Amino acid sequence: MIEILAIPPLATxxxxxxxxxxxxxxxxxxxxxxxxxxxxxxxxxxxxxxxxLEIPLTPAKFRFHGRQAFALAxxxxxxxxxxxxxxxxxxxxxxxxQVLDLGGMSDGARVYLxxxxxxxxxxxxxxxxxxxxxxxxxxEGRVLAPGDRLVPLGNETPLLPGHGLSLxxxxxxxxxxxxxxxxxxxxxxxxxxxxxxxxxFWSTPYTVTPQSNRQGYRLDGVELTRAEIxxxxxxxxxxxxxxxxxGGQPIVQLADSATMGGYPKIAAVIAPDLWRIGQxxxxxxxxxxxxxxxxxxxxxxxSDRLFAYWKRDIAALVRQLGSWT
Amino acid sequence: MxxxxxxWPRLDDLVLDGALVRFGDRVDDAxxxxxxxxxxxxxxxxxxxxxxxxxxxxxxxxRIDPLAPERAGTLARLRDLLAARDWPSAAPPPGRRLWTVPxxxxxxDAPQLAEAAALAGCSVAEAIAALTxxxxxxLSLGFAPGQPYLGTLPEAxxxxxxxxxxxxxxxxxxxxxxxxxxxxANPSPTGWRQVGRCAFRLYxxxxxxxxxxxxxxxxxxxxxxxxxxxxxxARPDGGAVCEAAP
Numbered sequence: 001m002i003e004i005l006a007i008p009p010l011a012t013x014x015x016x017x018x019x020x021x022x023x024x025x026x027x028x029x030x031x032x033x034x035x036x037x038x039x040x041x042x043x044x045x046x047x048x049x050x051x052x053l054e055i056p057l058t059p060a061k062f063r064f065h066g067r068q069a070f071a072l073a074x075x076x077x078x079x080x081x082x083x084x085x086x087x088x089x090x091x092x093x094x095x096x097x098q099v100l101d102l103g104g105m106s107d108g109a110r111v112y113l114x115x116x117x118x119x120x121x122x123x124x125x126x127x128x129x130x131x132x133x134x135x136x137x138x139x140e141g142r143v144l145a146p147g148d149r150l151v152p153l154g155n156e157t158p159l160l161p162g163h164g165l166s167l168x169x170x171x172x173x174x175x176x177x178x179x180x181x182x183x184x185x186x187x188x189x190x191x192x193x194x195x196x197x198x199x200x201f202w203s204t205p206y207t208v209t210p211q212s213n214r215q216g217y218r219l220d221g222v223e224l225t226r227a228e229i230x231x232x233x234x235x236x237x238x239x240x241x242x243x244x245x246x247g248g249q250p251i252v253q254l255a256d257s258a259t260m261g262g263y264p265k266i267a268a269v270i271a272p273d274l275w276r277i278g279q280x281x282x283x284x285x286x287x288x289x290x291x292x293x294x295x296x297x298x299x300x301x302x303s304d305r306l307f308a309y310w311k312r313d314i315a316a317l318v319r320q321l322g323s324w325t
Numbered sequence: 326m327x328x329x330x331x332x333w334p335r336l337d338d339l340v341l342d343g344a345l346v347r348f349g350d351r352v353d354d355a356x357x358x359x360x361x362x363x364x365x366x367x368x369x370x371x372x373x374x375x376x377x378x379x380x381x382x383x384x385x386x387x388r389i390d391p392l393a394p395e396r397a398g399t400l401a402r403l404r405d406l407l408a409a410r411d412w413p414s415a416a417p418p419p420g421r422r423l424w425t426v427p428x429x430x431x432x433x434d435a436p437q438l439a440e441a442a443a444l445a446g447c448s449v450a451e452a453i454a455a456l457t458x459x460x461x462x463x464l465s466l467g468f469a470p471g472q473p474y475l476g477t478l479p480e481a482x483x484x485x486x487x488x489x490x491x492x493x494x495x496x497x498x499x500x501x502x503x504x505x506x507x508x509x510a511n512p513s514p515t516g517w518r519q520v521g522r523c524a525f526r527l528y529x530x531x532x533x534x535x536x537x538x539x540x541x542x543x544x545x546x547x548x549x550x551x552x553x554x555x556x557x558x559a560r561p562d563g564g565a566v567c568e569a570a571p
Contacts, residue, residue: 022388023379024536025510026470026528124530133511134470136530185341238342260467268341293340297392 004148005061013119013138016049018127022259029129030255032278033110036074040114042310043071043091043165045158050118051128055111058102064094069116069158075108092164108279117154159321172279179205179285180276182269189264197224205285214256223248237261240269270296272303343389344403352476355413356383357464361541362415372399380540382464418541423570426525428546429554434522441501441518445481460543471527471536472510486516494519524563543570
């Protein structure tokens with residue numbers, strides 16, 4: 001069991017989200033950085049979908065009760081276990097009474113804490129994710145607070161080397177680029193925007209404003225005007241959709257977005273890049289790079305390949321460890 | 326983007342989001358009947374690559390994995406299915422239900438009723454009668470879990486949304502615009518005007534039937550006093566009762 005000693009205001013239990021109820025008006029929820037969430041789980045031998053703790057903008061502090069395996073992945077935050085510095089992505093053992101300290105984040109916005117077998121919270125409508133607006137799922141449908149205790153579902157100890165296990169996450173930004181590049185496809189109303197607006201959207205950076213949370217990020221940059229103004233009917237929206245309300249500043253819809261919206265959609269960030277938004281913080285710059293379906297498909301395959309490599313490398317290591325014992 | 330010579334129904338390939346099938350460009354019961362029946366038929370086909378079938382007031386969005394190899398075949402089947410029947414004359418979905426929901430249209434429960442009645446060109450009493458006389462169809466669910474868009478109200482209720490947003494209406498708020506009522510599942514900001522309130526809970530995450538309303542169901546509001554509504558809050562489903570729809 002792990003006890004929360006200190007935690008930022010919006011930490012929640014999340015898995016890969018609640019699929020299949022979009023048609024009934026229930027959004028997906030789920031980890032904002034699904035890549036880091038998966039990495040933390042795989043390192044512990046968990047299912048990729050096991051529930052982890054999503055911690056936005058540390059510091060945070062935990063105490064372990066009983067010897068326990070755990071994993072961390074996501075934004076670099078100078079994690080220390082009883083004073084011993086841990087790598088940014090790490091799985092290992094904590095002893096009874098040890099304190100895990102997550103310091104301030106130097107870059108990125110979220111870090112994921114995984115326990116063996118996943119965090120034990122009830123599965124509701126096929127998922128353990130917290131639906132914050134609807135106040136169910138996760139731990140009592142709410143954000144976590146000091147004094148809360150999280151229990152792992154698994155009780156066996158995974159095979160881990162004494163110094164722990166790590167793996168490399170892809171870089172958040174391209175080398176030498178200050179902005180975070182997001183690959184995106186043009187969406188339904190893209191061509192209704194003026195040529196100048198289209199040009200600006202695909203070439204100039206947009207800044208993440210403080211009005212940004214798990215529902216969506218409001219961005220600030222060159223104003224996007226539509227050439228054709230007409231009343232739009234409400235339509236379905238999904239995470240990654242970039243909508244442009246009347247003011248001309250885009251909003252990226254994210255994990256906790258509503259399922260319907262009435263604003264024109266200029267673009268959709270491709271699924272393999274959604275994790276990058278989850279690691280963007282207010283003040284960061286986002287740049288949208290236009291891709292076509294073939295490139296989106298290639299990106300999908302590449303991200304599948306990355307997970308396959310992770311699994312292969314971890315399995316190889318565990319086999320090796322097993323042969324030593 | 327809309328072709329003025331187009332006729333209904335029509336299917337648009339949205340590429341990324343799948344296929345949008347529209348049965349009209351304005352909200353009416355026949356187009357909604359068509360949407361509900363077509364969506365049911367698409368679900369029954371279990372076509373490869375289809376991720377979700379969502380019913381809008383007069384449309385069906387079939388989400389298809391844009392990278393699924395069967396995408397083209399699925400799209401062709403959707404077109405064939407659309408042409409195969411006269412969807413607006415389809416029978417109502419089997420097992421649809423009529424919900425009678427106690428609602429207050431007085432005082433704090435109806436902060437914008439007088440304003441909405443004036444826009445609709447009638448008295449407050451006439452407005453309450455217009456909103457409660459006939460059962461309304463659940464046209465679609467969306468925006469929040471189990472949250473219904475109900476219609477279709479008479480033409481006089483083709484009210485625009487407010488220019489500004491109401492910062493927050495409560496869960497259970499009954500709001501009007503564009504010949505529809507939205508019944509709010511959660512406290513929410515909105516551009517729709519609040520004309521009443523009920524205590525019906527639109528989702529029960531732990532329950533057996535987590536989303537009680539389904540597109541095609543009927544909902545009739547039964548006007549009650551604020552005191553009677555307060556009493557209804559303690560009852561299951563906020564006093565709403567359900568029977569097989571005629």
